[in-house]
Amino acid sequence: MGFRLLFSLKKAGIKSEVFETFPYTRVEESSFRINKSGVNILNELGVLDKIKKNSHSADSLRLLTTNNDELAKFNLMQRSSAFSDRSIFMKRSDLIEILLDEVKQLGITINSHKKLIKLDQSENSVTAYFEDGSNAEGSIIVGADGLNSTVRKQIYSDSQVSYAKSWALYGLASLDDMKSEIATDLETGDEMIYVDQNFALFLAKSHPTSNLNLSWQVSSYNERKLPKQDHELKNEDIIKKKI
DSSP, X not given: OHHHHHHHHXXXXXXXXXXXXXXXXXXXXXEEEEOHHHHHHHHHTTOHHHHHTTEEOOSEEEEEETTOOEEEEEEOOOOOSSGGGSOEEEEHHHHHHHHHHHHHHTXXXXXXXXXXXEEEEOSSOEEEEETTSOEEEESOOOOOOOTTOHHHHHHOTTOOOOOOSEEEEEEEEOGGGSOHHHHHHHXXXXXXXXXXXXXXXXXXXXXXXXXXXXXXXXXXXXXXXOOGGGTTTOOHHHHHHHO
């Protein structure tokens, strides 16, 4: 949302700046699906060729048991072979870097080490104050800063994030580490969801050439939020047993 708004403001001749708490550092963490409408937006931004080189598009979604028995297979309705008309999967870090490069080429200023601590609003302006003692004034501020948005907390101090009674873990792996038949299916056009009672594992290819080309997501329902201390300083084997 933040990048799309930046490009739109630039196109409309409206000056904008970005203020980041930390400078961008590449972290190989997760991937996500970008639906056809999102791909169309990326096409409008002129970055589709770069996106194509760093993403994967599947044709079907398979629902399986943990014994690898197929329960159902769904057509993802990829009605065209044209890349711009298909939903895709790609790594978050690749998408951010492609868009950041475009932002820099457009001459949009990105300010790092700007941790927001306070907002002052008037009828026609807003002033943001940062931890380093600096401030910035503009006609509007947009908080594209995620789930624990500092901007939201400043404007709506009483708002609370509601627990959705579910949890999820995301990550990246290599198709080289998968069983050959599963890896082949993921390579040739399938996405997969393995289900077992109150548990689901989603797998999808997310890059055409990278070694970290497998996106995975584990999710489950949980009535009460798990305490943070249940996961802190736990090793891999303990976490595996918990999930």
